[in-house]
Amino acid sequence: MRIAIIGAGIAGLTAGRELAKAGHEVTVIEKSRGLGGRLATRRAGKTSETKLDHGTSYFTANSPEFMGFVSELLEKELVKVWGDTIWQYDGLQLLDVMPNRVEESKYIAVDGMNSIGKYLARWVDIFSEIKAGGLTFFGANRRTKRPWMVNLTNYDTFEADAVIVATPAAQAYGIIQTCQDEVDTLKLIREIDEIEYDSTLTLLAGYEKKEEPEWDMITCQDDIIQSVTNENSKRKKLTEQALVVHSTPGFARQNRESDPDLVAEKMLKSLGQIAGDWAASPDWNQIHYWRYSKARNPIQRPYMEIESLDAPLALVGDYFNGNTVDHAYCSGFKLAQHWVKKFSD
16 A cells, blocks of 8 residues: 655654555655654754754653563664653742652653654655645545645655555645545534644754853743753764753744844843853854644544545644653554554555
8 A cells, every 4th residue: 555644743744654664655745854753853053963852852651552662772772761860940949859750761762752763664665845735635546646645735646555644733724635625624623623723933053162050950930941952962072062942832932033142132131040140142043943843732542534535634743642642652653553464454
């Protein structure tokens, strides 16, 4: 079966890997250059040599399915346990002991979070920097064409026997509503239309001549900053001190259309109050906006599908059963296992 997957986040790449291992022909279509969704790494700094995880700072593993995958990554030395020194800013002072801390293993990718997406992508074909604008359904009565056609915004098309949409809910809505007059997608559209997301503004900051902080990460009780990550605690070979600062959802909401320089100024002022005066004066900084950071009201099931043997269509993502990397992996994995069994003939 020829399967098109729209979106190269962890859910889509996981589904693609499992289906490809079962013998299906899988092509992933991704609008950006990077793979892995919020498991993102950017090269920054004056020489563009510093790697910073500007999406998800770390992840945990709780489900048996994801724990198995993390074990695979540990064995291949692609990830490691991290985060021994996580401090807390309580709104007034910086504490080197985090009250009520839940002890669970935290993982980061040794060579940058996007290396996990690259690893998963080895099993599938990738069309990157190509956006899917919608779907056309030909149905079971077709003669020469496959049942689905993915319409690309570069005016090209891609035909498939099955489609998996692995994008944030709002983007999935825009894709599948293009074929609602041809196939029964109304139930899917109604449910994903209810999904709401928190957004995040991320500040990347570099310091050429600063000593490394004692902490790996600071979690914050602050109106502006939600967390600060010491990227040097992940990769000791960085030639400069680098921090990744995630804003609160409220600050992102209020400032998403503001001038990036003004956003950086506000975040740096707050950062200086939290981490020390030195942190407020980086040698360089960048701002990145994550519109779909975390789903506030996930759908309580691992995936959704149109149950058709002739023209299957499914949705996966981290907005199913939760909003973490673990949930994204399980969504793609469980759909793939279902389809492997369902289409085994």
